[in-house]
Amino acid sequence: xxxxxxxxxxxxxxxxxxxxxxxxxxxxxxxxxxxxxxxxxxxxxxxxxxxxxxxxxxxxxxxxxxxxxxxxxxxxxxxxxxxxxxxxxxxxxxxxxxxxxxxxxxxxxxxxxxxxxxxxxxxxxxxxxxxxxxxxxxxxxxxxxxxxxxxxxxxxxxxxxxxxxxxxxxxxxxxxxxxxxxxxxxxxxxxxxxxxxxxxxxxxxxxxxxxxxxxxxxxxxxxxxxxxxxxxxxxxxxxxxxxxxxxxxxxxxxxxxxxxxxxxxxxxxxxxxxxxxxxxxxxxxxxxxxxxxxxxxxxxxxxxxxxxxxxxxxxxxxxxxxxxxxxxxxxxxxxxxxxxxxxxxxxxxxxxxxxxxxxxxxxxxxxxxxxxxxxxxxxxxxxxxxxxxxxxxxxxxxxxxxxxxxxxxxxxxxxxxxxxxxxxxxxxxxxxxxxxxxxxxxxxxxxxxxxxxxxxx
Numbered sequence: 455x456x457x458x459x460x461x462x463x464x465x466x467x468x469x470x471x472x473x474x475x476x477x478x479x480x481x482x483x484x485x486x487x488x489x490x491x492x493x494x495x496x497x498x499x500x501x502x503x504x505x506x507x508x509x510x511x512x513x514x515x516x517x518x519x520x521x522x523x524x525x526x527x528x529x530x531x532x533x534x535x536x537x538x539x540x541x542x543x544x545x546x547x548x549x550x551x552x553x554x555x556x557x558x559x560x561x562x563x564x565x566x567x568x569x570x571x572x573x574x575x576x577x578x579x580x581x582x583x584x585x586x587x588x589x590x591x592x593x594x595x596x597x598x599x600x601x602x603x604x605x606x607x608x609x610x611x612x613x614x615x616x617x618x619x620x621x622x623x624x625x626x627x628x629x630x631x632x633x634x635x636x637x638x639x640x641x642x643x644x645x646x647x648x649x650x651x652x653x654x655x656x657x658x659x660x661x662x663x664x665x666x667x668x669x670x671x672x673x674x675x676x677x678x679x680x681x682x683x684x685x686x687x688x689x690x691x692x693x694x695x696x697x698x699x700x701x702x703x704x705x706x707x708x709x710x711x712x713x714x715x716x717x718x719x720x721x722x723x724x725x726x727x728x729x730x731x732x733x734x735x736x737x738x739x740x741x742x743x744x745x746x747x748x749x750x751x752x753x754x755x756x757x758x759x760x761x762x763x764x765x766x767x768x769x770x771x772x773x774x775x776x777x778x779x780x781x782x783x784x785x786x787x788x789x790x791x792x793x794x795x796x797x798x799x800x801x802x803x804x805x806x807x808x809x810x811x812x813x814x815x816x817x818x819x820x821x822x823x824x825x826x827x828x829x830x831x832x833x834x835x836x837x838x839x840x841x842x843x844x845x846x847x848x849x850x851x852x853x854x855x856x857x858x859x860x861x862x863x864x865x866x867x868x869x870x871x872x873x874x875x876x877x878x879x880x881x882x883x884x885x886x887x888x889x890x891x892x893x894x895x896x897x898x899x900x901x902x903x904x905x906x907x908x909x910x911x
Contacts, residue, residue, distance in 0.1 A: 542871065542872055543869060544579075551568060552570035552866060554868055556592050556605075557841045564868075565597070566595075566868055567594075568866075569591040571587050572584055573614075575624075583624060585625075590608035591606060591607035592604050600615060609659060610659075611630035613628040613630070628693050631659050636656065649661050657695075665680060665706060670711050671711075675711075679709035683704060685706055687740070702722075702725065705721060708755050710757060710758050726775075727743075727746065746777060753768070754769060754796055755808075756799065762779060764779070768795075774791070776788075789806075791808060801844075802857045803855055804819060805817060811838040815835075815861055832859075839863050856874045857873045858871070859871040
């Protein structure tokens with residue numbers, strides 16, 4: 455399958471068998487659970503199993519009202535055992551305003567996005583600032599130098615900047631597509647594409663929710679992936695949309711920008727694809743390269759390690775596939791650690807973290823022989839783990855490698871963990887809270903898990 459761009463760009467019918475429009479979430483529902491949970495049989499690829507899991511059950515520039523913060527009702531709770539444990543829950547914040555859908559961390563700041571349309575900023579585990587969008591659940595957050603980019607349910611990207619006068623004040627710098635670009639593009643009938651019968655839209659605009667955002671290493675290009683089956687490329691300097699590629703037969707759930715001009719996409723159609731970027735004049739052109747994975751279960755998450763040598767893909771069946779660059783992206787194995795869909799992945803050093811609808815986080819350690827072992831299972835969330843972010847812990851001894859892991863959940867909480875890279879395997883860390891014992895043959899029947907059948911994440 456090849457992607458088309460600009461001229462002749464036609465969207466497939468959005469009314470696919472798996473593609474329902476994103477509706478308003480009910481109180482106990484979460485976004486995109488898929489009930490298919492069938493492990494692969496007779497797989498020739500080596501697999502790594504984790505230990506048995508035992509999880510717990512306005513306007514864009516409107517002023518930020520700190521009085522509405524849940525901080526006063528639910529402060530950060532410091533774990534007294536944190537200093538004596540190799541891996542420990544450091545803090546937890548329960549948010550009463552909505553499910554946590556996105557996280558981004560940089561230096562000492564943490565950005566969190568939820569279905570309340572608020573983006574909150576935390577510093578040293580305390581509320582520091584915040585800003586609000588007038589529409590659109592916050593599905594993705596990425597940091598591009600001095601700019602913060604957010605992707606929303608309404609199909610738009612918003613760009614924010616910190617005020618020069620006050621570091622706690624954030625202003626909206628742009629909304630993509632920009633009004634100027636939108637008006638200029640709308641003048642030509644050829645710029646409209648058919649997305650369904652009797653409905654045409656401009657090719658520069660996502661007509662469905664944005665699922666993720668990614669950046670090139672030099673921060674010159676912005677990538678946005680969407681449930682409308684496309685990904686789009688934007689120039690960071692002037693926010694102009696350069697290209698739109700119809701990448702999959704169903705929602706694009708994940709996208710990462712890799713090495714050597716390669717872009718990786720994962721979709722609800724069960725495939726992971728590679729696209730090759732070429733610069734043509736002032737624009738870009740992406741060509742389909744190959745399909746890395748083709749399966750029945752939806753691909754839900756992608757991540758690359760920092761040097762781009764390992765690619766990981768999480769699926770709705772609870773498995774994580776991985777490929778190695780040095781062997782020409784050969785499929786090297788499967789990590790089996792979750793009972794339900796993998797919703798998020800993040801790589802940090804030689805560690806890989808996977809968050810799941812089973813409410814647990816698996817910590818995987820990669821060896822020099824490319825083998826993976828599950829070092830521990832972090833449990834404490836009482837809802838699906840929807841997003842992860844990791845930062846290097848600078849408060850450590852010389853030659854020691856420790857990571858600060860942030861996890862956002864549909865239980866409306868953000869948790870902070872400290873994970874030592876060289877900790878011995880086999881630990882299981884959890885918050886002391888009521889838990890439900892789960893046998894190998896059953897799982898707690900939460901109403902939201904049973905209702906949702908979407909492959910979109």
